[in-house]
Each structure stands twice: as structure tokens, then as C-alpha cells.
Amino acid sequence: MESDNKNVILVAYDFTSIGDIAIENAVKMAKILQYKVCILHIINKTSRKNLKKANEPLESISQKLEKTAQSIKKEHGVDVDYMSRKGSIFRAIAEVSKEINANFLVFGTHGKKGIQFLLGSFAIKLIKSCPVPVFVAQQPAKESKFADVVFPLDMEAGSKQKVKWAIALHKQFQSKFHIYVDSYPDEFIQNRLRADLRQVRNIMDKNNIPYSENYSPKKGNFSEKTVEFAKEIKADMIMISTDPDKITWSLFGSPDERTIYNTEKIPVMCINAQDLRVIIGGL
Template sequence: MSQRIFIVPHDLSSVADKALNQALHLSKSIDSKIILLHIIQKESEKENADNYLNKIVEKNPSVPIDLIVKKGSIFTDIGKVADENKASAIIMGTHGAKGMQKVFGSFAMKVIISTSVPFMVIQEHTILKDFNRICFSIEATSESMQIMSLAGNLAKTYNSKIYIIAEKEKDRKIAIKIKNNLTILSKHMKKIGVNFHLELLENKSSWVNTVQDYAAANSIDMFAYSYDSDRFLASNDKFSQSLIFNESHIPALIINAKKITASTYF
């Protein structure tokens, strides 16, 4: 099994430290390396960033940590660095969608739709723990199914159980498509030997609230989601942002369904 590489974008904040701690925690179970990435606007910022990040490396000698400090844009260079290093995942902390970001899309969403690498978002108040229960919802679309292999491999690596949910549809054609997708998912999870549970849920208010209520009732440790970046105003997709910034502070693992290029990351 090849070494996993986790990219942790670090803006020298406590939230970025939280994302790093998550990467370190994941690295305990598998052979992995962490790349701390700091994007600067001016060359004069490099020395301060190098000093700060080198102290982090010194405090964590048990896991290989490389540093990259480069001038550029977080919206393009995070994805480029991840692609260049064949990263398994980008693990980034976020303060949440605030103010005008809610209208024009959060910083996290803008970065997510720029890369083919899976993106794990850690909130400021996320509690560090194992991913024993992973939940993802599917629709009638093929794009929503793109998360299947990634979630399955993640569950297999960390011995997790997957909870696969979908909305009970009244439209017969849509219901049939969802049923077919669930059948495909069931066969795949059985084939790779992953413990899973399938469930159709009544949507009593909004699907976002239904999913989050289900997560709370079933002690979900991570959301996984396949994001269709072709949607209108993709970075403002309400469901995606609601998962990323959920009030329970559950980590969210997102892939861009239109850019995913490989089925195995973890």
C-alpha cells in the first residue's frame, strides 16, 4: 500500500492547527506524510511563515511533515500543489461562511471546486475523534454516486460503518433511479467488505435539516458528499455549504464530481 499524502493549507491560525491535528490523527493508522502549505502574497512574509511552520514540525517528530511556502492564490494553488504531489486529500480548517461569503460562496467552496483531490473540511469547534460512522446521501443522479469508491475505501481503511441515505421520492421515475443507485451501492460495499446501512428518509422540512437530524440521531462522525460543480452558482450550493458548516461541527469530505480522476485515495 503506497504512502498517503495529506495537504494541510495553513494560514498560521488556530483553525488551521485543528485541521493539522486531524491529519496527524488520521496518520496514526496508515503510512502517510503531511505537507503543510502556506500561501503568501509578498516575499517579505516568507520568513515569518517558515519560522512558524518549522516549530510545528519540531513538535511532531513522529509523522513526516514537509513545508511548502509559496506566493500565489489559495483558490488555485492549493489544488495545484495537491495535484503535483498526488495527494490523497486536502484537509483544511474553516472559520465558517460569514457575511457576504454566504451570498458569493465560502472560501472553502471556491477551493473545493477548483481541484480533483478530495477535500476534508474541519470546523473550528470540531472534536477530534475516529471516523467510525460515515454518512452520505445520494440522489437519482450519477454525479451523486461519485462518492461511492472514496467513502468505501475510507471506511475500509479505518474500519468504519457507512450510512447511505436517500430521500423517499413520490415521483416514480426518480424513485426507480434512486433504488437502482442504492442497489449499485449495496453491491459495491459488499464486494469490498464494508459494513453499511441503507435507509430511505421522509423529508419533513428540508433535506439539509433531515440529513443533519439523521446524523445527530445516529452519532455520525463524518459527512461525505459528491459535489456537482456544474450546478448554477455552484459555490453557493445550499446543501453543500450546510454540510460543510453544519451546526454539529461534523467534518465533511467533499469531492468535485466533475473533476474526480481516480477511485482510490485512502
Template sequence: MMETGQADIRQSDAILVPVDFTDVSEYAIDHAMALAKIFEYRIYLLHVISKRQKGTDKEKAAEERLIRTSSELIKEGKVRVTHMVRDGNVFKTINSMADKIRASFIVMGVHGRKGIQHLTRTYPYKVACRASVPVLVVKDKHDHVGFQNIVVPVDFSRRSIQKITQAIRFAKVFAARVRVFGFLSSENKAKIINKEALLKSVNDIFQEKDVPVTTDLVVDPGSAWPDALLTFANSVNADLIMIVAEWGGRIQDIFSSNHTERILDKSDIPILTIMPCAEDLESEATTSKRLLVTPFIDPFGLIVKPGNM
């Protein structure tokens, strides 16, 4: 039974968990179980095999392992579990199955540059930037229920700040504190004053919405921003880093492929990528001379549409 939220926060009730029977996929299952118990979601376990393995003993063995795993989860956690074995390209199959079951999340376990067994190191990035639903990337078991300390990086563009401001509503259901992170590689005083003013405006918006928030500007000419972000997140004991992704597979401008992959690779803190929904991007494109805060595909139903704020 959901206890941490007050409103009906459900958009759909499916969590997709890619499983390859390694430790890191067990970590993903662990996180998915915690979320499923809170929100009464159904977990879908997906194992992907190659086309040449279809109809072989390997497919049969995978099916049997998934049946055992599903039974254990149902017995242990009293959650609903479905399992699937599909053949094809791994990350394309994951994303297509997420669309087919209308998943609220993909919860994915990875292990640094080594990646999931038989997958390349770009695997989490490929899934995250091409998925049409939020992707939670984890590297260890969860040590508490939900998230209490969420870091949200901004690139100071008007659009980024607007969208991230809405994205942090995700934190409300967990009664979490949000740490908005800004970064400058220049010590130019005028730039610092400007960015501090922007962060102050973001802070004010959060306070108006009763979201516990702090804003931090890190100025470090000697660091790349992904490294500065991870150093900051570790220093404040963050339990989630939230990245805003663009529709159509393009990560928000601040997140180049190298930067995004670097974060997913180096962070031991869970990473959540969030996608805006297509209809709202279309609405944004046709709206002129007025403030439009772009909503996201929102697994918890927390986002307030423009005009209802």
C-alpha cells in the same frame, strides 16, 4: 505503522494542510496528524500570503512560525513534516500546491460562514469544487482515530449510485459502517417504493463486498435536502459525510453551489469531497451498453477497477 488496513493502500504519501495560525487550522493539523500516523504520510503545512507581503517581515514571521510548528509536530507525533510559504490567490495556490506535491488529501479547517481568517465564506467551497484531490473539511479536533460511521448521500441517478458505491470502499480501511442516505420531498407512494427499491439494490452491493452498510430514505416535504442530510447525519452520530465531486470543478448534480456551500457551512461533522480521475471519466464516455463503475482519485488505494470486481 498502518494497522487498520491489510493491503498497500498508499497512492501518494502527502497531506496538504493550509495554515493561517487560527484555531481552525490547528484542527486541520490535528486531523492530518491522525491520518499521517495511520498511513505514514508526510504532512505539508502551507501558509499563503498576498503578493504585496512577499519579502516583508510578515513572510519572515510566517516562516518562523511554521518552523516552530513543524518542529513541535515532529517531536510530538513522530511524523514527517514539511512547511511552505507561498504568495498568491489563496484557493488557487492551495490547489496548485496540492497538484505540485501530488497530495493525497487537502485537510482544511474552517469556521462556518466566518471562514478562515482573511478569507471569504465561499473559501471551502472554492477549494473543494476546484481541487483535483479529495478535500477533508473539519471544524473541530478529532475525538478518535479514523472514521467509524460514514454517511454517503445519493441522488438516485444511476451514475451517482455507481460512483458512490465505489467511493465507500474508503470505509474499509477504517472498518467503518456506511449509512447511505436518500431523500425525497414528495410523499408520492410510487416514488417512495421506487427509491426504496433503489436503496435496496445499493445495500445488496455493499453486502456482497462485505461492507457494513445501512440505507435510509428520508421523506420530508417540509425540508430542503441539505438540512435533511445534516439532521440525519447528526441523528446517527456520523463522524464523516462523503460527497462525490465531478472532475473539472463541477460537484455532482445533486450538489448545487448553494447546497454544497450550505453543507460545508452548517455541518460540524467533517466533510470529504472525492474526485473521479480523468482517465476513468474518459473511459466511461467511450463505453456503451455495459455497466461501468467509475473509480475515484483514491488516497487509500481501495477502489477496485471495472473488470477486476
């Protein structure tokens, strides 16, 4: 089934507990925004193997998706579509997000552990392949209203540009942004960052967006300090900018990975530096 609503939250779903977390977050968002949810299941080698193990036919996928959609409609009153697609998870999700003109992809994860350390980061691969931003959730949204957002500001590409998405996020969720500014020992670089901060402040003031200014200590890892700050203020999410051409997997954890897979399980909105639209997914 294809969604015909221009405001759609896409959820990649694999019938696991992590997929349930993604759906829960997507439904929570949909209720606040009055958007439609589209549940997507990718049929690949893993799903076929699971069907064979459970002695279930391929047709059972549509039946399960329909049952899940009906349950959401009945319990939450949210409009829900569902669909399945054969192929690579990364390619298929990107294709579907374009086809249905999705606004978000909500994606659930247990965090980077076990086999992911050896084979690479699933989240990083998905974010790189997706043409729109990705909301990564590690736990149910519960009472979150997605209103308190940490806005890290450093000298990385796209850091200040994500303020354009902040405007949209504020309109949708009435969000308040907590700007968290990095510290650099080099005075020239620090002055450039101050100039970026002035630009961000001016844009937020112009659009009547509430915000606070906060500064990180000079010592320590900025990604880790950002997560600590988000925990301290009980933020609903951290918003980061990711560049598909530059974001990489690291055995020891890249800055983006340390934020995305943070052990405090704070949700992360990954804004594509090349495309400021949105997507949410659970796998």
C-alpha cells in the same frame, strides 16, 4: 520542502486557530493511516499584510512552519514536511496537490457567516479549484476515528458513484457507512433511486463493507435532514459528491453549502465527482 512519500495529507495553513483545527484533523488521520503530513502556507496579499503589521520579515514564514512541523513530530511521532508558495490560494493549493501527489486536502472553516454571506463561500471556491476531494473540518477531531460515515443517496450527479471512494475509505479507516436515502413524491424517480440503492448495496456487499440503510422523511430539506441524521447517530463525517462544473454559491445556501457549513460542525468529505482521489486543508 517537497514531500517524497506517495501517501501524503496536504494541509493549507495560515497560522490561525482554524488552521490549527485543520492540522489537528490531518495529524489524527495521519496517525491512523501512517501517512505523511505536508503543511502548506500560501504567501499572498493577506499574509504579506499580516507580516508587515507584525513587523516580521518574509523569511519568518519558513521559520514558523519549521517550528510547527518539529512540534508535531515531537508530540505525535508523525512525519511532517512543510512548504510555502506565492500566489492565489485556490490556484496554488491545486498546483501543490498535484506536484506532491497528495492523497487528501484537510481544510478548516468557522462556517459560513459574516463577510462570506456577502462575498461568497470560501469553501465552495476551494472545492471547485481543487483537483482532489476536500475534507472540511469545523472543530478538532478529538477521539474521532473517522469510522462512522453518513452516505447520502439522492438523484444528484455523482451521488451513487462516490461508493468507489467508500471502498478506499473502508480499507483505510475500517469505516462503516450509513446510507441515507432521499424520498421523492414522483414514483418514477423513486424507482430510479431504488435501483441506485441496489447498485450501492451490491458493491458494498461485494467488498465486505459494513453498512446500514436509512430513509429520510418525505417532508423537509434533504441536506438538513442528512445533518440531523448524522447528529443522531453521532457520525464522524458526512461524505458528499461535488461536481466542480455545477457546485455554486448561493446567498441562501445551496444544498452542498448547507451540508459543508452545517451548524452541528460535523466534518464533511467532499468527493470530486470527476476525480476520486483526496486532499485536506486548513485556512
